[in-house]
Amino acid sequence: MRITGGALARRPIDAPKGDRTRPTTDRVREALFSALGSRMELRDARVLDLFAGSGALGLEAVSRGAAHATLVERHGPTLAVARGNARQLGVADRVRTLRADALAHLGAAVDTATRFDLVLADPPYDLSEIPTLPGLVRPLLAPGGLFALEHDARHDFAEADGLVFSRAYGRTVVSVFGAGA
Template sequence: MGEDGPVTRIVAGSMGGRRITVPPRGTRPTSERVREALFNAVESLVDLRGRRVLDLYAGSGALGLEALSRGAAEAVFVESDRRATLVLRRNIDTLRPQGAVVRPGTVASVLDSPADRPFDLVLADPPYDVPTDGLDAVLALLAHHGWTSPGSLVVVERAVRDRPPRWPAPLRALREKRYGDTILYWGDHDEDANGAKPSGETPGDAHAGG
């Protein structure tokens, strides 16, 4: 156990094996198994080196820190809970990755304004008490305020019991993959929406198994 709660590890990359603290309550951290599967699938599709990553409902920052460990140039962490934000900042101070930016505030308030630049990968692991309707609204803000661009990937983690999210154009559903009582929903920003040719490859083509 860490000073503020349990610990988890960065799975791979330059910080692989390093431990970070998880907020003791109020968040729902992604398990190491699910995180490893998620990033294996991401890396089978895109080279994370130099990419911009948006970690929504960041909690401990495990997802964004994993992306930085695997070569992402920047990770922006959005978290509203004060205690979780303190833990997140402490984890960043401990690991000292390049490119980590913390945006305190609710996800909706941060996304409800035009993005300076789009992100290549958006990761969202909402707490249990975030209703799916609220998540749908967050996806709409992503789609309509320039937070993604053609080819951007969006991955949403939910409990199996929750309704699947609704993807507003130009975002579209790609696939879903279950891991025990957790399910990952994959979407992307449709390249056809901007007249470009879609890649034709989905995470299901590139990464199978559980």
């Protein structure tokens, strides 16, 4: 795996060992960030990466100019890989790693004043709460903010409130939602 664009383009990142995670492929990350870049300014953005795994999505955002990324991952050894990737890339000062269940973190974060310009989520495809994520994330979005959710074709958000676009990349689908709906 590697960072696909920005200041850290082509720099390698590690993936957690085993099959506990399903890292977003370089091809999907590159396409996603290209699409996001035409809809928002990443420079100085505050980013939240839920179900962070290796941290690839949040680190990609930092490489492309985000001021800060918070990576939320509940599995300690996997979070250690994400933390190591941030250090290896020299951006640990712009990345906060948080060991927490992403859904519990969403509930707690709503009670704070912190809002994010971009929220990224790559949950397990069999997570039963996937259909509820856009509604749970919306209160955390800053005005004009976007939420990018990676999922498979079992989940159809075509009629969902706030859907900006949805694109399929093989078996992977990315649906992007806006803050204003």
